[in-house]
Amino acid sequence: MVGIAEPAAAAAAEDPMLPRRGRVRARKRELDGVVTLEIVPEAEFSAASAGQFNMLGLPGIGEIPISLSSDPAQGDGLVHTVRAVGPVSAALSRLTPGDTVWLRGPFGVGWPLAELAGRDVVVVSGGLGLAPLRPVLHRLLAERTRYGQIVLLHGARSPTEILYRREIAAWRRRLDIDIAITLDHAGADWRGHVGVVTHLIPQAAFDPHHATALVCGPEVMMRFAIAALGAAGLAASAIFLSLERNMQCAIGLCGHCQFGPFFVCRDGPVFRYDKVAPWLSVKEI
Amino acid sequence: MTTREQQFGREQQFGREQQFGREQQLGREQQLGLEQRLGLEQRLGAHPLLAGITEAALAEIAACARAVEVAAGAFLFHEGETADRCYLLYHGRIALGASQPGRGHLVLETLGPGEIVGLSWLIPPYRFAYDGQAMELMRAIVLDAACLRAKIAADSVLCCALLQRLVPVLAQRLQGARLQSLDVYGRHR
Numbered sequence: 001m002v003g004i005a006e007p008a009a010a011a012a013a014e015d016p017m018l019p020r021r022g023r024v025r026a027r028k029r030e031l032d033g034v035v036t037l038e039i040v041p042e043a044e045f046s047a048a049s050a051g052q053f054n055m056l057g058l059p060g061i062g063e064i065p066i067s068l069s070s071d072p073a074q075g076d077g078l079v080h081t082v083r084a085v086g087p088v089s090a091a092l093s094r095l096t097p098g099d100t101v102w103l104r105g106p107f108g109v110g111w112p113l114a115e116l117a118g119r120d121v122v123v124v125s126g127g128l129g130l131a132p133l134r135p136v137l138h139r140l141l142a143e144r145t146r147y148g149q150i151v152l153l154h155g156a157r158s159p160t161e162i163l164y165r166r167e168i169a170a171w172r173r174r175l176d177i178d179i180a181i182t183l184d185h186a187g188a189d190w191r192g193h194v195g196v197v198t199h200l201i202p203q204a205a206f207d208p209h210h211a212t213a214l215v216c217g218p219e220v221m222m223r224f225a226i227a228a229l230g231a232a233g234l235a236a237s238a239i240f241l242s243l244e245r246n247m248q249c250a251i252g253l254c255g256h257c258q259f260g261p262f263f264v265c266r267d268g269p270v271f272r273y274d275k276v277a278p279w280l281s282v283k284e285i
Numbered sequence: 286m287t288t289r290e291q292q293f294g295r296e297q298q299f300g301r302e303q304q305f306g307r308e309q310q311l312g313r314e315q316q317l318g319l320e321q322r323l324g325l326e327q328r329l330g331a332h333p334l335l336a337g338i339t340e341a342a343l344a345e346i347a348a349c350a351r352a353v354e355v356a357a358g359a360f361l362f363h364e365g366e367t368a369d370r371c372y373l374l375y376h377g378r379i380a381l382g383a384s385q386p387g388r389g390h391l392v393l394e395t396l397g398p399g400e401i402v403g404l405s406w407l408i409p410p411y412r413f414a415y416d417g418q419a420m421e422l423m424r425a426i427v428l429d430a431a432c433l434r435a436k437i438a439a440d441s442v443l444c445c446a447l448l449q450r451l452v453p454v455l456a457q458r459l460q461g462a463r464l465q466s467l468d469v470y471g472r473h474r
């Protein structure tokens with residue numbers, strides 16, 4: 001986390017370390033402690049692609065990486081879904097329309113959209129891990145005929161903690177995407193699945209030899225999901241995951257986000273599983 | 286029919302002459318003709334749990350099997366009852382749950398087609414650990430536990446073939462339960 005100063009507006013466009021001013025245009029409460037902010041940059045700001053992130057900062061508080069969470073092809077605002085877990089994310093989630101927020105980005109390598117054409121796509125997400133995958137789902141559904149089966153398997157804690165519930169309901173109505181949601185805890189009134197998200201994988205309809213999986217969620221959940229995808233027949237090279245590490249510079253200079261031989265900010269956050277597999281099980285990397 | 290059965294619906298059985306436990310009182314029974322018997326074996330062979338099992342083993346298991354259809358909302362079994370059967374699901378889903386005073390009925394896990402429901406028949410004292418309720422119309426093959434236990438006691442090859450298939454299920458359920466207990470979606474993404 002970097003405390004940021006009021007930036008010099010000029011030269012900002014060129015320098016990735018210089019934050020640019022944005023204004024919150026809209027704020028939507030998604031869940032307890034989770035909001036989606038639509039931010040309009042005051043100066044020109046490069047559009048992020050699905051899976052990339054921006055650094056969102058508040059002077060005197062800090063700056064943190066937050067993924068793009070909306071369709072990159074829609075609208076002029078930057079849409080980010082933030083869960084309040086600490087000082088910066090909590091301050092960001094308290095912002096209201098009209099407030100200022102400082103932006104750097106977009107950074108990192110996103111989801112391999114171009115490689116998905118003609119393939120079945122299995123999206124596996126857990127909790128807030130659906131946020132960085134939402135742009136992908138929008139892109140896939142916008143050009144639905146380019147892909148084979150599309151499957152979304154999502155794990156959440158309880159019925160009240162399902163992110164983007166309305167949107168998921170709308171996707172369900174399309175009938176050209178298979179969606180299964182599973183919860184860790186539920187009462188008898190919940191009619192869907194209960195159990196871990198990995199449990200949904202063997203039941204999902206996709207051809208493992210022609211499928212690519214995109215996985216995002218808590219790291220332990222991703223490790224189990226990857227094992228289940230492997231058991232279902234997917235090659236390690238057909239699985240992509242988005243990693244999180246503490247970040248400061250976001251441009252591969254400071255080393256804070258180092259993960260084995262990689263910098264998550266520059267070489268990720270989206271990685272092909274076979275490239276990072278040796279380091280995923282190493283503790284404290 | 287008992288009050289509980291009336292309350293929770295009716296199990297329809299299309300089964301073997303032999304009847305097992307509580308279900309005996311619940312449903313309509315039909316004698317199996319040869320064709321149906323073969324159909325049952327085929328269905329057993331097609332169940333993922335028994336994939337790759339020998340025909341001889343399949344025939345042994347089929348001798349303990351019958352088909353059952355359970356209405357949505359009906360309970361298959363209740364916590365603490367004798368685990369005298371297990372179900373190989375091929376249609377519909379069931380919820381494993383438990384009641385917690387003040388919190389009502391909690392669903393711990395749901396299971397669907399291709400899965401086995403009820404593993405307590407393997408472990409003394411053979412009591413169901415949870416309630417099992419059909420969430421929708423459910424079709425399954427019921428295996429009689431006493432019959433199966435007698436067969437695996439007498440046939441070590443069959444015993445090994447079954448355990449090779451059941452131990453991974455137990456391990457997977459244990460892993461799943463551990464992952465659920467970590468509460469990874471709590472504060473973390």
Ligand SMILES: Cc1cc2nc3c(=O)[nH]c(=O)nc-3n(C[C@H](O)[C@H](O)[C@H](O)COP(=O)(O)OP(=O)(O)OC[C@H]3O[C@@H](n4cnc5c(N)ncnc54)[C@H](O)[C@@H]3O)c2cc1C
Pocket residue numbers: 001053062064065066067068069080081082083084085086087088089090128131132243244245246247269472473474
């Ligand atoms: C590439 C990338 C993309 C990200 N995208 C998003 C996003 O779209 N939405 C979002 O809300 N967050 C996202 N994050 C995570 C976010 O950056 C962190 O939650 C944030 O850094 C926390 O900062 P803080 O100052 O609020 O809390 P800190 O003071 O850094 O942490 C406070 C407490 O929260 C815990 N914590 C830290 N990070 C997380 C986390 N990710 N999840 C749960 N607990 C955490 C810490 O262990 C600590 O106990 C992303 C991270 C990366 C690397």
Ligand code: FES
Pocket residue numbers: 246247248249250251252253254255256257258263264265266
């Ligand atoms: S955050 Fe500085 S190298 Fe990645």
